[in-house]
Amino acid sequence: MPLLWLILIVLGIAAAGYLLGRGRALASVGGDRRALHSLPSYYGANVALKAVVPAVLLLLVWLLAQPFYVNSVVSGLIPDSEIAEGSSRGLVLAEVRRTADGLDAAVAAGQMDEGFAGNAGADAAEVTQKLKDAGQIVTSQITAPILRAAQEYRVQNAAGRLWMAIAVIAVAVLGALWGLRETSAEFRARNVVETGIRALLIGAASIAILTTIGIVLSLVFNTVEFFRLYPASDFFTGLNWAPSFSGRGGASDLGVLPLLWGTFYISIVALAVAVPIGLFSAIYLSEYATPRVRAVAKPMLEILAGIPTIVYGLFALLTVGPLLMTVFGKEGLGWMQAGTAVMTAGLVMGIMLIPFVSSLSDDIINAVPQALRDGAYGLGATKSETIRQVVLPAALPGIVGAILLAASRAIGETMIVVLGAGAAARLSLNPFEAMTTVTAKIVSQLTGDADFASPEALVAFALGMTLFVITLGLNIFALYIVRKYREQYE
Template identity: 70%
Template sequence: MSAFWLLLLVLGIALVSYVLGRGRALSSAGGDIRNLHSLPVYYGANAALFVLIPSLILLMLWMVAQPLVVGARVQASIPAEAVSEGSTIGLVMSDVRRVADGLDLAVAQGVIEPSYATTSDTNLTEVRERLGDVGVALGSDISVTVLTAAQLLRETNASWYFWRTVLVVALALAGLGYAYSMTQKDFRARNTVERVILYLLIGAASIAILTTVGILFSLIFNTVEFFRIYPASEFFFSLTWSPSFGGGSELGILPLLWGTFYISLIALLVAVPIGLLSAIYLSEYASPAVRSIAKPLLEVLAGIPTIVYGLFALLTVGPFLVSFFGQNGHFGVNWMAGGTAVMTAGLVMGIMLIPFVSSLSDDIINAVPQAMRDGSLGLGATKSETIKQVVLPAALPGIVGAILLAASRAIGETMIVVLGAGAAARLSMNPFDAMTTVTAKIVSQLTGDSDFASPEALVAFALGMTLFVITLGLNVFALYIVRKYREQYE
């Protein structure tokens, strides 16, 4: 049975368990809900949880373990001489999986008998002909060893699927029986259910924290390995970025950091005024009807994929800027040689950040107590004076936090930079020059067939670690400011 249908079966057993648990609780109380320790829904939920939690944990562990164990068994069955020169056991296993999928398809369509898909029959020629009838080509390079391994893979997986179904269903039924036996009117079902929910919430929070820790450690280990083979002083203080997979690389991060901060600065210069003014209008001047339409339309910008922004920068904004600041442009200057430049990426990234600044600032401005506005207006101040002298100063810490969060989002952007800013690592003050950023170089350094143990590949982790520390610092600082603001005005 597939995992999907097995999951539906477990959910069905849990539903039955819910009904039985609820009914048994009411029956033990003589039908009077007042005699129960907890509400009937808690007794049903407790019975359902005893079915769901153990069986789903077993199902998840089984789905993780089965590919590893079955793959290891099949791989061990392949003799060493079956791996030809220039090939690897991984490539052979890929062929084995492909042939096994072909056998599954052929058996499902009834083109070949199930016996041909088992290790009892390894007639390669006949199996190849029959698979060809359903459009599954084995290829002339498939050997009897690969076919036998594919048949073993199918047989082993089928056995594991059978026992997975049996054990998961048995565990679900055992949970149903145990929950039913313990359900009676004095059982503290509410306490049990709430405790389980608490553990689930703790587990969800732990997964988020452990994911962050896992990412951090994966970066740390590879960064340490990089600094073992490349001097940290040159990485942090060199002014040249010139990787060469043939040797003699110069991997200074400063040109990349300069490009990253320069593009982010232009983006913030675009996003902060427009976003902040939009937030002031929506929160202080716009009517409810206008706000209900304008705010969702503004936030649509946040849902556009960044690759779309990158294409917009490459195909629209870049040529538009060249038409003004290029050699043959309207201004007759030669500041911009091509469409990819810091200004191109910065402008488009600023447009992308507008909803971040606007939405966060709007929420923060609306959090300022209305009594402060009323007091200012009562003293004779105009609406604009109230906004400038009361509302904005009160909301300023939160607005600064929103700007810092937008800055960390800009620093981590990739696709807009790749398509709109170019690939040149240089230190220049000209915003119409092509430059690149840390994120763009992380992509380029890990793309291709380079040796993963080389400094040119490992430098991507050092770049990622540096970027992680910078964005983490900005986020922590922004959260600190926002928290301080909330403590002051709530």
């Protein structure tokens, strides 16, 4: 049963339970609401919550636990001979899952018969060819043990989905019956419902924390898997980036330093553009602009934040790059060989970051108490002296936060880099040469005809983990600066 249908069935049971619970509460007092402890809607909500919450919790636990169980069962079907040198059982399981997904997609599209896909005696080479013809697989050749394991994987998943649907529907029905059984005039339905809603709100507030933990764990596990296949020392100290998809591992050089250098170089150029312009525009809007000018200029400036990054990338490729070529190219100073360069991506990215710095800095400057300005004026300070010596120091923690936000956005930008900076991973100080960043390489490593059981694909997770650690370090440093100056001005 599709997951959407299962959710709709549970919601339907809850809706029916709500109506039955409300009606039963009214019937128990002969329609006199004053004899009930709570409003009739609370009795209906109690039944609906008891139907939905346990069923959804069971559904989530089942969805999380089933892959572990199925993987453990399928893993026992894979002989040690299938685990090549330099590989691992986890990578072979990934190949099994990819094969099973290919069989499911081919059957769903009508490109393969279900009987043939589940035939235990099917020839592995024939299945491989059929999947390749259907465009459903990327590995070079499926072996017989991998095919058998993939077929068992499909069987276990199908059985798990069936039992999950039965169990979830049964729990929803039992929960609704439990709520109906509790319904009486003396039952404190309001107290139970409000306690349940509070628990749901706490759970909703915990989603952000759990999501962060899940993201970090997914990065950590795949990064550890990558470092089992590729030395961490070569990754963090290598000066060359040359991935190769020849075989399960190939002869790749996966040094991250050129990518980190390109990331920081382009980000520094972008911040050099965005921070002065954004900060000066924030000072003008908050301290000098008239209300009429501010009412027009601030929304116009913030429009830049709503432009898609792909549009900025096209702007860099079609406008800024050729414009820089006319000045720094062969016809000009001769420093620039092509329109894709660090300077191209940095300038356009800086334009994109201006509203982040300007808008946040403007809000922070406006939040500085007017009493500080009045005190400076009372001591004989001019407007410019007040801004430089009173307003900006008091707003410094917030301005640092705005710059940090802009830096994080610059480090994580992809499309502008792909279209404006090129794809060359190199260590160079020349801002008019093409370079690339960590995020651009993450996209390229997980796109195209890639064997996801190879280090060249798993390296994307190591790159993501490296970027995560760097961003976390920036946050900690910014927090230190904010706290230091906040203690000084509070």
